[in-house]
Amino acid sequence: MYTCGIDVGSVSTEAVILDVKNNKILSYAISLTGSSSKNAAKKAFEDTLRNAGLKSGDIKAIIATGYGRINIPFADKNITEISCHARGVISVFPDLKTVIDIGGQDSKVIKLEDGNPIDFLMNDKCAAGTGRFLEVMARAMEIDLEQFAPIFIKTNGKVDITSTCTVFAESEIVSLIGQGTDKNKIIKGLIYSIANRITSMVERIGLTEPVCMTGGVAKNQGVVKALEEKLGVKIKIPDEPQITGALGAAYLAQNIS
Amino acid sequence: MGIKNRLKAGIQKNLNQKYIKKLLGIIAKKPILYTYGSTFSSVSNKYLNIFTIESLKDAYSDNSHPVSYGSLFIPYEMLHALGITPFLPEVMAGFTAGLGIAAQTIKQSSSNWYSQDLCTFHRSASGAVELDVFPKPDFILTTNLACDAAQKSFYIYSKKYNIEKNFYLIDVPYECSKESLRYLTGQIKNICMDICLKSGRKLDLSKFAEAINFSNEFRKWAIKVNDIRKTLSYYPPYFNALNYILPFHVLAGTDKAVIFYKYMYGELKKYLDRQPKKKPDKKGAPKRILWLHLKPYYRSEVFDILERKNSIVAFEEINHVYWPELDPLRPFESLAKKMLSHFLGGKIDNRINAILSHVREYKIDGAVLFVHWGCRQSNGGARIIKDSLKKIGIPTLVLDGDCVDQNNYSHGQTKTRMQGFLEILNSKT
Numbered sequence: 224m225y226t227c228g229i230d231v232g233s234v235s236t237e238a239v240i241l242d243v244k245n246n247k248i249l250s251y252a253i254s255l256t257g258s259s260s261k262n263a264a265k266k267a268f269e270d271t272l273r274n275a276g277l278k279s280g281d282i283k284a285i286i287a288t289g290y291g292r293i294n295i296p297f298a299d300k301n302i303t304e305i306s307c308h309a310r311g312v313i314s315v316f317p318d319l320k321t322v323i324d325i326g327g328q329d330s331k332v333i334k335l336e337d338g339n340p341i342d343f344l345m346n347d348k349c350a351a352g353t354g355r356f357l358e359v360m361a362r363a364m365e366i367d368l369e370q371f372a373p374i375f376i377k378t379n380g381k382v383d384i385t386s387t388c389t390v391f392a393e394s395e396i397v398s399l400i401g402q403g404t405d406k407n408k409i410i411k412g413l414i415y416s417i418a419n420r421i422t423s424m425v426e427r428i429g430l431t432e433p434v435c436m437t438g439g440v441a442k443n444q445g446v447v448k449a450l451e452e453k454l455g456v457k458i459k460i461p462d463e464p465q466i467t468g469a470l471g472a473a474y475l476a477q478n479i480s
Numbered sequence: 481m482g483i484k485n486r487l488k489a490g491i492q493k494n495l496n497q498k499y500i501k502k503l504l505g506i507i508a509k510k511p512i513l514y515t516y517g518s519t520f521s522s523v524s525n526k527y528l529n530i531f532t533i534e535s536l537k538d539a540y541s542d543n544s545h546p547v548s549y550g551s552l553f554i555p556y557e558m559l560h561a562l563g564i565t566p567f568l569p570e571v572m573a574g575f576t577a578g579l580g581i582a583a584q585t586i587k588q589s590s591s592n593w594y595s596q597d598l599c600t601f602h603r604s605a606s607g608a609v610e611l612d613v614f615p616k617p618d619f620i621l622t623t624n625l626a627c628d629a630a631q632k633s634f635y636i637y638s639k640k641y642n643i644e645k646n647f648y649l650i651d652v653p654y655e656c657s658k659e660s661l662r663y664l665t666g667q668i669k670n671i672c673m674d675i676c677l678k679s680g681r682k683l684d685l686s687k688f689a690e691a692i693n694f695s696n697e698f699r700k701w702a703i704k705v706n707d708i709r710k711t712l713s714y715y716p717p718y719f720n721a722l723n724y725i726l727p728f729h730v731l732a733g734t735d736k737a738v739i740f741y742k743y744m745y746g747e748l749k750k751y752l753d754r755q756p757k758k759k760p761d762k763k764g765a766p767k768r769i770l771w772l773h774l775k776p777y778y779r780s781e782v783f784d785i786l787e788r789k790n791s792i793v794a795f796e797e798i799n800h801v802y803w804p805e806l807d808p809l810r811p812f813e814s815l816a817k818k819m820l821s822h823f824l825g826g827k828i829d830n831r832i833n834a835i836l837s838h839v840r841e842y843k844i845d846g847a848v849l850f851v852h853w854g855c856r857q858s859n860g861g862a863r864i865i866k867d868s869l870k871k872i873g874i875p876t877l878v879l880d881g882d883c884v885d886q887n888n889y890s891h892g893q894t895k896t897r898m899q900g901f902l903e904i905l906n907s908k909t
Contacts, residue, residue: 303896303899303900303903304896304900305900305903305904306900306904329893329896339904339907340900340903340904341904342875342904343900343904345893345896347880347893
């Protein structure tokens with residue numbers, strides 16, 4: 224039996240096919256969401272079917288999650304990313320207590336007890352502390368986002384970015400560059416500003432180990448290291464952190480009768 | 481376009497006092513009002529709408545009845561006894577949201593230097609005052625109980641209308657003691673006497689006793705409504721007790737509040753009798769939510785999500801009958817006691833104790849604290865409320881939003897938070 228989970232995020236859409244009998248991921252696909260969440264979900268679903276060598280009729284149930292979850296006509300049900308991320312990480316790290324998920328436009332912290340979500344906190348109506356913040360800054364600095372992590376690791380010292388708002392922070396770094404400030408120190412400051420926001424969310428909800436990070440930003444080792452330093456804990460990362468929501472959705476789809 | 485939408489569109493286009501008076505002149509005529517009222521889904525709702533429109537008509541009319549602006553929690557029984565028409569800018573701000581004119585009134589308040597940090601009930605009301613949309617008051621009564629914004633913004637209104645001498649702030653002491661009661665009783669009495677002097681009205685003690693008796697009668701029926709809600713698993717579709725601020729506060733001291741709650745009780749009783757006698761098993765039973773603070777007064781999906789996820793608002797803290805029965809022979813002292821017993825007064829422990837008793841009485845599964853932008857008195861307690869409920873195993877969703885300003889409402893985020901919270905509740909058996 225196969226189930227599928229589709230996580231339609233603001234930046235990317237992921238689909239995962241789960242081989243329920245053997246309890247393993249059969250295939251997954253990641254694509255950009257673009258302007259139509261419906262089309263993005265369809266494409267991710269078709270890609271992952273192709274990767275698995277299956278047809279849509281082979282899939283017993285589909286659950287959609289993420290901000291575009293309500294707009295997927297071929298899904299059997301939609302469940303929030305809070306429940307799906309929780310279920311997804313538990314399949315990888317069964318004893319987990321805290322999940323930090325940083326996606327394109329949302330960041331959230333989920334507290335788990337016996338594998339179930341018991342509380343959560345999400346960022347407010349603002350892009351600060353999300354993947355979008357890093358993207359905008361990388362564009363403003365004309366540096367590839369993938370370079371942020373190695374720069375963070377090799378650079379000593381940082382420049383504090385005082386603006387919370389993404390738009391104002393962008394102006395602030397443009398001014399700093401204009402003043403001749405070392406770009407590497409600006410990058411280090413930007414990563415710490417995200418870590419500070421997330422740390423405050425984690426502290427509000429209460430830090431309990433083990434901690435795991437999911438979402439596209441978990442691939443950025445700079446952000447992970449800054450968070451580990453601020454929180455004083457080791458953070459676990461799944462092999463493919465970006466598909467955790469879709470994986471959880473695929474697991475939850477098993478319950479659809 | 482239905483009659484409600486036609487009314488909304490008319491007000492949105494002609495946001496001025498003259499137009500509102502004209503509208504009220506048409507819809508508040510008895511045959512029209514009662515026919516219009518009868519289109520509502522229940523008798524209680526019909527009366528709520530009739531009383532609201534009649535109360536507005538009185539406030540906007542050019543008759544000899546003085547009008548007093550009032551904030552929530554002031555002793556309306558006294559105003560009714562004096563024959564003074566109350567008008568509530570904060571409640572009207574809720575109406576601006578429902579009518580789709582809050583963007584205009586809030587914009588006006590910004591133009592008049594009201595801070596964006598101020599709660600939008602007061603920003604929208606201030607904008608309406610600046611636009612001369614509200615009727616001119618003869619008196620303004622407010623209190624420092626719970627809300628910190630009303631005491632400042634209401635004073636600004638008194639300056640705008642040149643009635644600073646008719647502005648009264650009822651200072652409710654922090655501690656509930658004999659001395660506090662004496663102090664507060666004296667204040668209410670002095671304010672009453674001053675209003676009599678300035679309005680040329682005489683305090684008729686028998687009328688005051690009548691208002692107190694009506695208030696007690698309303699209290700009795702409100703308690704009966706609350707009691708029946710302890711056993712209700714489903715509600716009639718029209719029922720939303722977060723809308724009952726007018727009968728609960730402003731109409732206290734009139735037969736109208738009694739009528740409303742009496743009908744509401746009858747309807748809920750009938751509904752209870754029709755519910756299946758066999759209770760659904762714990763897993764299939766709707767999750768019972770305690771709603772803390774207020775709600776968005778514009779169209780939002782918040783309550784639809786609850787319904788879709790098999791959950792009900794079992795109780796709202798704003799409908800808690802927190803005060804003891806009033807003594808018609810000691811009206812001033814009774815009203816002072818009522819104000820002093822409010823759960824939002826004094827230490828946060830008073831509010832928490834009330835919340836914990838609601839959890840027990842209404843068999844609550846989870847609580848939603850709606851964090852209205854700029855409302856310090858409610859939001860300041862979020863952490864301690866969440867922690868207190870956590871101790872007894874009740875999850876709490878602290879839901880950020882705005883009761884009045886739709887621009888401060890994030891549809892997707894609110895939906896995900898509500899849905900995620902209900903998923904957590906439903907996963908608990």
